[in-house]
Amino acid sequence: MTDSWDTIADWYAGLLRTGSAMHEFNRDVLLGLLPGELGGCRVLDLGCGEGIVARALAARGASVAGIDPSPRMIEHARAAAAGGPGTVTYAVDDGCVLSTVAAESVDWVTAGLSLNNVPDLDAALTAVRRVLTAQGELAFTIPHPCFEAPHASWTQITDRPVRRVVGDYLAEGFWRSDNPEGARRAGNQHRTLSTYLTALVRHGFALETVTEPSPSDQVAAAQPHRAGLPPFLAVRARRAA
Numbered sequence: 001m002t003d004s005w006d007t008i009a010d011w012y013a014g015l016l017r018t019g020s021a022m023h024e025f026n027r028d029v030l031l032g033l034l035p036g037e038l039g040g041c042r043v044l045d046l047g048c049g050e051g052i053v054a055r056a057l058a059a060r061g062a063s064v065a066g067i068d069p070s071p072r073m074i075e076h077a078r079a080a081a082a083g084g085p086g087t088v089t090y091a092v093d094d095g096c097v098l099s100t101v102a103a104e105s106v107d108w109v110t111a112g113l114s115l116n117n118v119p120d121l122d123a124a125l126t127a128v129r130r131v132l133t134a135q136g137e138l139a140f141t142i143p144h145p146c147f148e149a150p151h152a153s154w155t156q157i158t159d160r161p162v163r164r165v166v167g168d169y170l171a172e173g174f175w176r177s178d179n180p181e182g183a184r185r186a187g188n189q190h191r192t193l194s195t196y197l198t199a200l201v202r203h204g205f206a207l208e209t210v211t212e213p214s215p216s217d218q219v220a221a222a223q224p225h226r227a228g229l230p231p232f233l234a235v236r237a238r239r240a241a
């Protein structure tokens with residue numbers, strides 16, 4: 001059977017429920033792009049998966065709508081209590097369409113490790129722009145495209161530190177990891193850094209923040225070879241007039 005996000009949803013939810021330093025770090029980096037207090041804010045979490053980001057947004061007081069095209073992910077998200085002062089609702093939807101979300105109805109769109117899964121970035125940014133209010137903002141993380149390019153791997157030459165080996169950075173498009181323990185066995189869409197940034201500008205977004213965070217202490221403890229490389233690219237962009 002070929003893996004998809006729906007077929008690995010049980011595995012993914014289990015991974016996050018037992019505690020994944022990398023996914024918790026990603027959540028914290030993404031939320032670091034937003035205000036600490038989100039009471040009264042409406043947030044769409046695009047590609048919410050099992051809800052790790054949506055729950056954290058609700059804990060800050062936001063009214064959150066989480067969407068994901070995987071019905072099984074949405075089942076997991078609904079089963080996990082949100083908690084906090086805010087609310088969360090979930091729907092099966094495609095981030096390239098956002099058919100369940102009204103125009104100009106949200107103040108923020110968050111997308112944690114999901115825009116690198118949408119097959120059509122232009123369609124997704126068109127949909128995001130449509131649902132944001134005039135002052136609305138998009139905050140997203142993606143695996144850092146320079147270091148998480150297709151089939152990037154690790155190597156160690158005797159007595160030297162482990163190093164990242166990257167090829168195929170310019171090979172944009174769908175690829176699937178052959179690591180049976182990795183999330184990207186479900187496949188993902190590789191795009192260069194310039195493709196992401198120029199797409200944002202082309203779709204009428206103004207860049208507010210671009211960060212390349214160092215691994216957290218927890219990530220560094222779990223995966224010491226990641227020291228010195230940012231696992232994610234984090235971007236915050238405002239809907240321009």
Ligand SMILES: C[S@@+](CC[C@H](N)C(=O)[O-])C[C@H]1O[C@@H](n2cnc3c(N)ncnc32)[C@H](O)[C@@H]1O
Nearest residue numbers: 005047048049070094095096112113114117118
């Ligand atoms: C790595 S998971 C991230 C989930 C969650 N945001 C998190 O931080 O754990 C990627 C998610 O992107 C979703 N996805 C795939 N295609 C998508 C699309 N066209 N629109 C929105 N989300 C999509 C997958 O179903 C999956 O839940």
